[in-house]
Amino acid sequence: MSQEERLLLILQYLTDHNRITVEDICTYYDVSRDTARRDLVKLEEQQKIIRTRGGAILPSNHKRVHNYHHRLQYVSEEKKKIGKLAATLIQDNDHIILDTSTTVQAMGEYIDLECTVITNSIHVAEILSDKTNPNIHLLGGILHKEHRYLYGHSVLEKLDYFTVDKVFIGIVGISENGLTIVDEEDGAVKRKMMQRAKQVIVLADHSKIGITEFFQFAKLEEIDLVITDEEPNQAFIQLLTENNVELLVANSNKVGQ
Structure with a gap:
């Protein structure tokens, strides 16, 4: 095995496990x-790792949130699938809240x-x-010019x-640390929206x-309920189960806990 091949395998291991030791490298490779x-x-x-005593970890990888116009140009097929499925959960005469995420915005295309x-x-209102x-x-309120x-x-x-029947929320991250976002102001609004809804639905x-x-937040x-586009790993499914959260996968229309 060449060094280049081994480096790729080490990076993949770090992606899956967050850290690796010298002993791990010796044993596995x-x-x-x-x-x-x-x-x-x-x-x-x-600059792909941070070395630690006896091994290495991955550097923090904070996602850059592009401005709204840039994100609208790259609304993925995955987000469209999620949005289309989410729209089927709305019933006649429902009262709902939609937040500002591009996944929720994709959902707006299917609401009529x-x-x-x-x-x-502003963009969701324009679509509707x-x-x-x-x-x-x-x-x-105060206009966030960059993200609309x-x-x-x-x-x-x-x-x-x-008081509404359902709220549809987009996020930047969902993990054992809950629902997270980059901007505190946006997070405060999302949290208040959740508090005013009988059912909280996350699109991710x-x-x-x-x-x-x-x-x-x-x-x-x-x-x-969480709606996503691919079946998550078993650890995440178990995490949802422990917190009594249902899962809906757009590609398979599979519902579970």
């Missing part, structure tokens, strides 16, 4: 301790029945304004007057699963 150390030195030079939609997303049936309540949503005290205060493509970002036990 049948090399000496000196060779294992040289592998780690090489990866460190490439008698319902009342409350949102703080082209539909015949939904009634739209756009929450007023409204936030602040007036949004939080107005939400206190509503597979890339969000197992990720923890800067600001936690809710715990897993506070949500009812």
